[in-house]
Amino acid sequence: MCKANPRNVFESTLLDIGTINNQVLAVSCDSAKGAGMASFIKSFPDRYVEVGISEQNAVGICAGLAELGFIPVIAVITPFLTMRAYEQVRNDIGYANTNVKLVGSGGGLAYSTLGSSHEAIEDISVMKTIPNMTILCPGDGYEVEKALRLAIEHDGPVYIRMPRHALEDIKEPESRNIVIGESETIVNGNEVLIIATGTMVKEAKDAATKLNDIGISTRVENFMTVKPIDKIKLVELCRQFKAIFTVEEHSKVAGLGSSIAELLVSEKDRTPLHILGIEEGSKLVGPYREVLNEYGLTGDKIAEMILKTSANRMNNPS
Amino acid sequence: MKLTPEKIDYIEHKAYNIRKHIIEACINYGDGHAGPSLSCTDILAVLFIDIMNLNINNPKDENRDYFILSAGHKCLALYGALVERGFEQATIMQTYNQLNALIPGHPDRNKLRGIDFSTGSLGHGLSLACGLAKGLKLKGKHNKVYILMGDGEQGEGSVWEAAGYASHNCLDNIVAVIDKNGLQINGKTNEVLKTDSLQERYEAFGWEVKTIHGHYIEGIHDALLSVPFKEKKPSLIIANTIKSKGLSFAENNVNYHHWDPKPEEVIQARKDLEIIGKRWENV
Numbered sequence: 001m002c003k004a005n006p007r008n009v010f011e012s013t014l015l016d017i018g019t020i021n022n023q024v025l026a027v028s029c030d031s032a033k034g035a036g037m038a039s040f041i042k043s044f045p046d047r048y049v050e051v052g053i054s055e056q057n058a059v060g061i062c063a064g065l066a067e068l069g070f071i072p073v074i075a076v077i078t079p080f081l082t083m084r085a086y087e088q089v090r091n092d093i094g095y096a097n098t099n100v101k102l103v104g105s106g107g108g109l110a111y112s113t114l115g116s117s118h119e120a121i122e123d124i125s126v127m128k129t130i131p132n133m134t135i136l137c138p139g140d141g142y143e144v145e146k147a148l149r150l151a152i153e154h155d156g157p158v159y160i161r162m163p164r165h166a167l168e169d170i171k172e173p174e175s176r177n178i179v180i181g182e183s184e185t186i187v188n189g190n191e192v193l194i195i196a197t198g199t200m201v202k203e204a205k206d207a208a209t210k211l212n213d214i215g216i217s218t219r220v221e222n223f224m225t226v227k228p229i230d231k232i233k234l235v236e237l238c239r240q241f242k243a244i245f246t247v248e249e250h251s252k253v254a255g256l257g258s259s260i261a262e263l264l265v266s267e268k269d270r271t272p273l274h275i276l277g278i279e280e281g282s283k284l285v286g287p288y289r290e291v292l293n294e295y296g297l298t299g300d301k302i303a304e305m306i307l308k309t310s311a312n313r314m315n316n317p318s
Numbered sequence: 319m320k321l322t323p324e325k326i327d328y329i330e331h332k333a334y335n336i337r338k339h340i341i342e343a344c345i346n347y348g349d350g351h352a353g354p355s356l357s358c359t360d361i362l363a364v365l366f367i368d369i370m371n372l373n374i375n376n377p378k379d380e381n382r383d384y385f386i387l388s389a390g391h392k393c394l395a396l397y398g399a400l401v402e403r404g405f406e407q408a409t410i411m412q413t414y415n416q417l418n419a420l421i422p423g424h425p426d427r428n429k430l431r432g433i434d435f436s437t438g439s440l441g442h443g444l445s446l447a448c449g450l451a452k453g454l455k456l457k458g459k460h461n462k463v464y465i466l467m468g469d470g471e472q473g474e475g476s477v478w479e480a481a482g483y484a485s486h487n488c489l490d491n492i493v494a495v496i497d498k499n500g501l502q503i504n505g506k507t508n509e510v511l512k513t514d515s516l517q518e519r520y521e522a523f524g525w526e527v528k529t530i531h532g533h534y535i536e537g538i539h540d541a542l543l544s545v546p547f548k549e550k551k552p553s554l555i556i557a558n559t560i561k562s563k564g565l566s567f568a569e570n571n572v573n574y575h576h577w578d579p580k581p582e583e584v585i586q587a588r589k590d591l592e593i594i595g596k597r598w599e600n601v
Contacts, residue, residue, distance in 0.1 A: 025456075049452060052486075057445045057479035064449015067434070067456065087439055092446060096427065096436055183484075 004141025006089075006163045011036035012049040013145045017152055018044050019313045024152060025049055025065060027074035029058045035075030035105040035162075055080045059088035059100075065203065071152060071252045073265030075113070078104030078120035078161070082127055094130035102159045107137065107198060109282065110120065110164035110317045112291040119282045120161075125178040125190035125254035127159045128227050134180060137161040137256075143171040143224055150180050163199050165288050170201050178222075183230040187212070189219035192306060193241040193271070197223045200247040203292075206299025211306060218306075226256050234263055237271040243313070245274045245306055249297055274309055276302060301309040319387055321539050325368070329535050333363035335563045336398035338595070341587050343394055343414040345579050347483065350414065350576035351423070353568065355394040357499035357532070357559040358466055366540045368398035368424050374404045377431045383461050384434050384450050388443020389468035390424040397421045397430075405432040423544035441474025443467060448480050451552075452491040462545070468493045473511045479525070481531065485524025490546035494525075494554045497532065501572050510527035516556055525554045530556030566590050 018024055018040045026037040027049045041048040049065070051058035055076055062072040074081065081104050082089065093100050104123055111118035127135050134154060138147040139144050144162065151158035170186060178184055186201060187208040196204035201222045208218040221237070223230065238244065246257035257275030264270050276296065285292045296305055321329070336359045363385060365385065368373070373379035378477045378531035394414065402484040411531050413419040420430045424438030435446050454461050471477065477594045484492050500507050507513045526547035530537045538557065545553040561575070562568035567586055568577065579587065 048454065051483060054476075054479035054483070056441075056476040057448070057483055060442055060445020060476070060480065061449035061452065061483070063435070064446045064451070065453045067450060070453055070456070088442060088445070091436065091439055092442060131580035 002061040002141065002167050002169050004169070005166050006138070009144040010162060011039050011140045012285060013148045013247065017037040017044060017149065018047065021071065021152060022047070023069060023071045023283075025070050025072045027051060027058055027062055027065075027072045027315070028053050029074075029076045029080070030077045031054055031105065031164060034077070035103065037075055046140045054249065055085040059085040060092050062100040063088075063092035063096060063098045066100050071101065073101045073103060075103035075105050075120060075162075078107055078123050081116065082120065082123040082159070083121040086126055087093050089127075090130050094133050099154055099155055100157055101120050102157070104159065104161050106164040107161035109288060109295070110292050112284070112286060112288045115285050116282050118138045121251045121278050121282050122253075123161060124226055124248070124250050124256065128254070128259065131158075132157050133227060134158045135161070135225065136180070137224055137226055137273060139163065139198045139201040139222070140167045140170045140212050140222065142169060142176060143178065146178050154180060159191055167199065168202055170205060181228045181230060183233045184224070186220040186222050187218065190240065191217040191242050192219070192310070193237055193244045194220045194302070194306070195223055195244065195260060196245060196247040197226055199249050200297060201296060203299045203302055204247050207302035207306065210299065210303040211313055216306075216310070223256060226259065229263065231263060234260060235236065235267060238264050238267050241271045243274065243306070243310060244271050245276055245302070245309075247276045247297065247302055249292070250277050252279060253280050272313070276305060285295070288302040321368075321536055325507050326535050329363055329539075332367045332402045333360045334598065335397070335402050336363055337410045339398035339401060339408065339564065341591060343397075343411045344414050344577050345584050345587065347415045349578045351391045351392055351480075351575065352394070352565065353501070353562040353574040354389065354392045354468065354497070354499065356563045356565065357561045358392050358497040359395045359398070359563065360533045360535060361466065361495055361497060361538055361557055362399040362400070364535060364542060366403045368539065369542045370464060371420055371461070372403060373524030375578045377405065381461060384447075384463045386435050386443045386447050386463070386465040387425055387437055387588055388465055389440060389471050390470070392422070392466070392497070393421070393425045394568060396425055396433075397522060400430070400432045401418045406430070417566040440468070440471040441476040444480035444484070445478050447492050447494070448483050448487070448489060451484070451492045452487060454491055455489065460491070462493055464495070466472050466497060468502075469496055469498040469500065469507050469513045470510070472496070472516060479522065481525065483600050484552040488550040489552050490548070490550050492552040493542065493545045494552065495523070496554065496556050497559050498556050499559045501570070501575065503575050505572055520554050524551060526551045527554045529556040529558065532559035533563055538544060545556045549563045564590060564594070
């Protein structure tokens with residue numbers, strides 16, 4: 001399986017999109033190089049809008065540019081875009097329904113060495129409450145490219161939660177055709193269902209491999225689109241398994257898991273749901289994989305948690 | 319072109335009509351942001367009646383000038399100006415704040431045609447103006463982007479992010495007006511957070527600034543006609559105004575930011591309108 005650097009994939013895709021669509025603009029808050037927009041800017045200097053370190057202003061500028069038919073792609077380290085400029089995103093992008101593509105560089109624990117100011121474990125929470133906002137969380141090279149292309153094709157606001165560290169392909173790219181709003185089956189199984197998004201899809205797949213090896217038939221469903229969520233698939237699946245686990249590199253508060261819980265809570269005879277993620281407030285700092293492991297968000301730890309939860313349920317079935 | 323006396327009278331009449339729309343809408347609904355709407359009325363009258371290139375048959379006309387009411391709570395003046403320019407019938411003013419109204423307490427572009435951007439939270443407008451102005455430059459177009467802000471609004475940090483961007487990018491197609499009525503909810507603006515050095519601040523940020531009397535139609539017109547004040551620089555007009563202008567009992571009174579008309583005030587407000595309106599009775 002190929003291992004891709006998300007930023008390089010983003011950079012080459014944006015460059016390619018730029019050659020096809022001359023309405024696309026790269027908007028930077030001193031973030032162009034770090035976010036993977038350098039090649040686009042070199043090829044299309046007239047379509048580069050540098051705003052400087054002023055995210056609130058940059059989001060408003062994007063809304064103004066979009067009003068004229070441009071498709072601004074703004075890429076900034078995630079908390080500064082989604083939280084510092086939240087009200088501009090809410091009012092001038094979401095409610096105004098402007099055709100702006102917001103790219104959060106480094107979702108989740110991507111900047112795990114830089115502490116809570118740079119980590120983004122609340123970005124899905126805040127973005128999903130914004131009207132008209134589509135949320136895409138790519139988890140490998142194929143999905144990074146696809147998310148950006150889908151975002152440009154989509155007429156309306158899109159938030160892309162970019163991963164930062166090198167990612168193995170979740171599946172053979174040739175076998176995939178992901179679209180906005182539809183989940184994708186990664187592994188088939190019929191006892192345990194793991195629903196994951198972004199970087200956690202590969203971890204969920206690893207967990208499923210371990211569980212399947214020991215005889216627990218596990219299915220993995222990829223929700224690259226967190227909003228609009230694939231309700232049809234969820235309702236279809238919610239009674240077919242002994243347990244459902246959601247996994248996200250995000251706070252357990254108001255993320256993917258809670259969206260699913262909100263949707264399924266009124267379904268009769270549904271399967272118990274367990275949300276795996278980060279407790280409120282990120283407290284750990286350190287190398288990415290080590291921090292993920294501490295939070296229980298690696299394949300091994302996810303499999304362990306599922307086994308432990310299943311064992312508890314068998315001992316306490318009520 | 320300099321205004322003829324007839325044209326000045328025409329715009330003054332329109333400004334009077336806008337004031338009447340504002341006051342009657344507040345009376346009809348029972349409250350509203352009368353004070354800040356009345357202070358910017360003459361500025362909007364000049365902009366909407368004479369200065370801006372607008373197309374009432376196609377509000378989204380690509381060749382139009384853009385207008386952003388950054389201080390969105392002054393929207394009654396904007397609604398009145400849109401009526402007087404012919405975008406809407408005057409009867410719309412009676413729907414202010416009603417259920418499903420097209421004209422709520424802050425302007426919403428998803429509801430009313432002729433609104434370029436929804437506003438309400440202060441400090442967003444100048445960034446939106448910068449985006450429009452930058453985009454027009456990228457397209458090689460010559461439309462102008464007009465924006466009206468409040469003086470209290472200058473406390474928002476995002477205003478200054480945008481002010482720096484506009485001059486750095488030589489956005490001389492931006493024409494900003496600050497409706498400097500000197501009052502905000504909690505008191506005199508200079509006592510809440512000083513704004514008496516606005517001209518110097520904007521000049522330091524690279525803008526070209528003129529200060530005018532904000533209720534003198536000819537002066538407003540002359541200033542708006544002479545933009546950009548300097549090539550490659552954004553223009554700012556600081557308009558010294560009177561909050562609640564036209565309501566005799568409320569002028570320059572901090573308590574009328576949001577007017578909740580008492581019965582005796584309704585009588586006086588209509589008397590005030592009648593006195594000024596006599597001038598055009600036979601027109």
